[in-house]
Amino acid sequence: MVQLVPYSTADPTKIDAIRAFVIKTDPTLPSNMWLYRCTLHSWPQLCFMAMDGEAIVGVVISTVQIHHNNMLRGGIMLLLVRKDYRSCGLGRRLVAQAVESLIDADADEISIVTKTTNTNAIKIYERLGFIRTKLLPNGGGGQSWRMMLLLEPLTEELWDCSSEDCAEACGCGLFSGSAGSLSSCNSGCDHENGQHETSYRTT
Ligand SMILES: CC(C)(COP(=O)(O)OP(=O)(O)OC[C@H]1O[C@@H](n2cnc3c(N)ncnc32)[C@H](O)[C@@H]1OP(=O)(O)O)[C@@H](O)C(=O)NCCC(=O)NCCS
Known part of the structure; x- marks a missing residue:
């Protein structure tokens, strides 16, 4: 039975174990020790290991930081499941746990x-309510989606797009009201003034 166990600063050797697990499972993922140390020291409560007995078989690591307009933005920095433990819902469990911990950390989003090719990860995120907000070009590595889960309703203060000036500048429809009305801005504009991301689209 695989259990999700929070990382604890009381056992810092787990940082090495997590890093070793990541390097062994997917050598293309970040391996810099300082990255793991800094992240886990800063946000120990946002890291969870999937343990089968003593073995780490999955991990999710998140962060939370102030973003635009004082929004507290959580980010899932790393999600990984050991190959022989995939397709059993473990990835989904880890993301659900990460979302819960970010809610506890008062994240707004x-x-x-x-x-874009990572269909299994996209399925997990969409099932948990994330929506695709921006297509990011990524050099030789292919395109990526930025996906967002809003935990607080949108307000005019949070989204520049709802201001009249901005709407005039980019010519798009207005974002306004709560997250439930996101789909009202489907003009598909790119908001080239750089004040906000592309229009939300529900999938
Ligand atoms: C992405 C990853 C974490 C998913 O882990 P997982 O434990 O296999 O995830 P789940 O079992 O919860 O499955 C997720 C979805 O993919 C589907 N899926 C998984 N394996 C599949 C397969 N072989 N064929 C078809 N669908 C599959 C599941 O059906 C599920 O969709 P559903 O909710 O509609 O049923 C895992 O593949 C991984 O570690 N990949 C490498 C690292 C990575 O890509 N991380 C994400 C970066 S954003």
Whole structure:
């Protein structure tokens, strides 16, 4: 039975174990020790390991930081499941746990970036309510989606797009009201003034 166990600063050797698990499972993922140390020291409560007995078989690591307009933005920085434990719902469990921990950390929104080809990860995020907000070009590595889960209703203060000036500048429809009305801005404009991301689209 695989259990989700929070990382604890009481056992910092787990940082090495997590890093070793990542390097062994997917050598293309970040391996810099300082990255793991800094992240886990800063946000220990946002890291969860999937443990089968003593073995780490999955991990999710998140962060939370102030973003635009004082929004507290959570981010899922790393999600990984051991190959022989995939397709059993473990990835989904880890993301659900990460979302829960970010809600506890008072995040207003959660952002992730995932390759457009990573259909399994996209399925997990969409099932948990994330929506695709921006297509990111990524050099030789292919395109990625930025996906967001809004935990707080949108207000005019949070989204520049709802201001009259901005709407005039980019010519799009207005974002306004709560998250439930996101689909009202489907003009598909790119908001080239850089003040906000592309229009939300529900999928
Ligand atoms: C992405 C990843 C975490 C998913 O882990 P997982 O444990 O297999 O995820 P789940 O079992 O919860 O499955 C997720 C979805 O993919 C589908 N899926 C998984 N394996 C599949 C397969 N072989 N064929 C078809 N669909 C599959 C599941 O059906 C599920 O969709 P559903 O909710 O509609 O049923 C895992 O593949 C992984 O570690 N990949 C490498 C790292 C990575 O890409 N991380 C994400 C970066 S954003």
